[in-house]
Amino acid sequence: MMTIVDYGLGNVMAFANVYKRLNVSVTIATSAFDLKNASKIILPGVGAFDQAIERIDQSGMREALNTKVLCDRVPVLGVCVGMQVMAHSSEEGHKSGLGWIEGQVKKFGPSTLPHRTRLPHMGWNDVQPTTKNRLFEGLERDARFYFLHSYYFHCIRSEDILAVSDYGGTFCCAVGSENIYGIQFHPEKSHHFGTQLLKNFLDL
Amino acid sequence: MLRPRIIPCLLMKDKGLVKTIQFKKPKYVGDPINTVRIFNEKEVDELIIMDIDATTIASGPDYKMIEHLAAECRMPLCYGGGVTRLDQVKTIIRLGVEKVAISAAAVENPGIISKIAEEVGRQSVVVVLDVKKRPCDDQYEVWTHNGKKNTGKCPIKLVKEMEKLGVGEIVINAIDHDGEMQGYDLVLSKKIREAITVPMTVLGGAGSLKDIGNLIGTFGIVGASAGSLFVFKGIYKAVLINYPCPTEKEALICANYPQFMR
Numbered sequence: 001m002m003t004i005v006d007y008g009l010g011n012v013m014a015f016a017n018v019y020k021r022l023n024v025s026v027t028i029a030t031s032a033f034d035l036k037n038a039s040k041i042i043l044p045g046v047g048a049f050d051q052a053i054e055r056i057d058q059s060g061m062r063e064a065l066n067t068k069v070l071c072d073r074v075p076v077l078g079v080c081v082g083m084q085v086m087a088h089s090s091e092e093g094h095k096s097g098l099g100w101i102e103g104q105v106k107k108f109g110p111s112t113l114p115h116r117t118r119l120p121h122m123g124w125n126d127v128q129p130t131t132k133n134r135l136f137e138g139l140e141r142d143a144r145f146y147f148l149h150s151y152y153f154h155c156i157r158s159e160d161i162l163a164v165s166d167y168g169g170t171f172c173c174a175v176g177s178e179n180i181y182g183i184q185f186h187p188e189k190s191h192h193f194g195t196q197l198l199k200n201f202l203d204l
Numbered sequence: 205m206l207r208p209r210i211i212p213c214l215l216m217k218d219k220g221l222v223k224t225i226q227f228k229k230p231k232y233v234g235d236p237i238n239t240v241r242i243f244n245e246k247e248v249d250e251l252i253i254m255d256i257d258a259t260t261i262a263s264g265p266d267y268k269m270i271e272h273l274a275a276e277c278r279m280p281l282c283y284g285g286g287v288t289r290l291d292q293v294k295t296i297i298r299l300g301v302e303k304v305a306i307s308a309a310a311v312e313n314p315g316i317i318s319k320i321a322e323e324v325g326r327q328s329v330v331v332v333l334d335v336k337k338r339p340c341d342d343q344y345e346v347w348t349h350n351g352k353k354n355t356g357k358c359p360i361k362l363v364k365e366m367e368k369l370g371v372g373e374i375v376i377n378a379i380d381h382d383g384e385m386q387g388y389d390l391v392l393s394k395k396i397r398e399a400i401t402v403p404m405t406v407l408g409g410a411g412s413l414k415d416i417g418n419l420i421g422t423f424g425i426v427g428a429s430a431g432s433l434f435v436f437k438g439i440y441k442a443v444l445i446n447y448p449c450p451t452e453k454e455a456l457i458c459a460n461y462p463q464f465m466r
Contacts, residue, residue, distance in 0.1 A: 011300035013275040
């Protein structure tokens with residue numbers, strides 16, 4: 001069962017609606033018990049790093065998520081802050097992340113931008129997959145997504161980078177390692193590009 | 205490459221949508237949910253929805269309505285109207301809204317912006333300033349409460365302060381230009397752009413795609429927002445929800461923002 005984690009941050013309903021239009025039933029998990037039958041997990045998120053970690057801890061789902069993702073190898077897709085919490089740490093906060101993918105969340109320093117608008121990185125930007133991956137099937141060319149962030153995922157292992165984007169320089173906007181996927185942009189708010197990506201995740 | 209954003213702005217009143225002229229004469233233009241659905245089909249870059257009753261009649265945000273809107277929007281949504289406290293912002297974000305706009309509360313009590321930015325991240329905090337020119341000397345002043353209350357504050361000083369406090373975006377709304385469809389206030393927008401580096405969205409006055417092109421030509425990366433342009437058609441202002449199609453939009457950006465072609 002496609003399961004969307006509701007820990008109090010992020011557009012749970014927006015994801016649910018995309019899948020509803022695809023005629024896919026979803027479960028919304030608010031407790032460890034709700035994660036029991038998850039065969040796919042989406043970890044959304046809008047907000048700050050520490051707050052997200054705190055919320056996940058308070059929800060009592062951290063252990064269940066670790067078990068599902070690390071032991072049962074259930075595919076998981078982290079979105080925005082839901083991706084960032086998969087790192088070990090973030091320059092935005094003091095708390096430890098889930099540590100599922102080797103990396104640290106860093107703040108942009110886009111002094112090379114040709115325009116006066118600096119941060120946050122806000123709006124539609126091109127996403128270029130760097131390797132062949134089923135998550136980006138049909139999105140290899142001309143794909144664009146909505147971004148809204150000031151921090152990005154800095155991968156320690158370059159093979160974990162799935163896609164890059166450009167904002168005053170190339171940065172990693174999608175990470176992946178085995179069953180674990182993370183994307184910085186918002187597929188649930190990126191029209192048909194986003195629907196395609198969420199359908200790809202469903203079909204993994 | 206990052207693109208400029210073209211953003212319909214919808215005004216909510218009594219659970220319906222209206223469009224105003226200089227913040228007056230609200231004209232009914234349709235149902236919010238239906239309108240959002242049409243904009244979904246048109247794949248708009250973003251949407252701003254402002255509840256123009258929420259502050260003036262002190263009703264606060266209508267969470268039921270916001271929840272419906274957020275669930276329906278397939279594009280990023282910025283909600284504004286009646287937001288004065290941190291807990292309201294947190295509730296609205298939990299309902300699935302990406303950005304929360306604060307206006308009167310930010311002008312009256314700027315400290316609230318840093319508190320909110322710290323908690324929800326600055327990317328979700330938007331300050332909307334309604335600005336009007338003083339007729340005697342052309343000085344700009346910030347108004348609140350749907351254009352009914354003059355705070356006498358200077359918008360340039362205010363946006364600088366907001367940036368320091370951690371705002372993620374400034375929406376600058378020119379009251380004199382609202383609904384006139386005669387073009388944006390570029391003088392005001394330039395002053396704001398020079399004062400800050402956070403994203404700026406300009407609202408008020410767009411009457412054609414040419415006006416949007418001019419704004420993009422002036423600033424490159426900018427939010428170009430409009431109400432009337434995207435809800436009316438023709439000289440008699442018949443209600444017709446519209447938005448440039450992807451190729452039209454691409455051509456508009458390329459023609460006015462040469463860096464984009466690189």
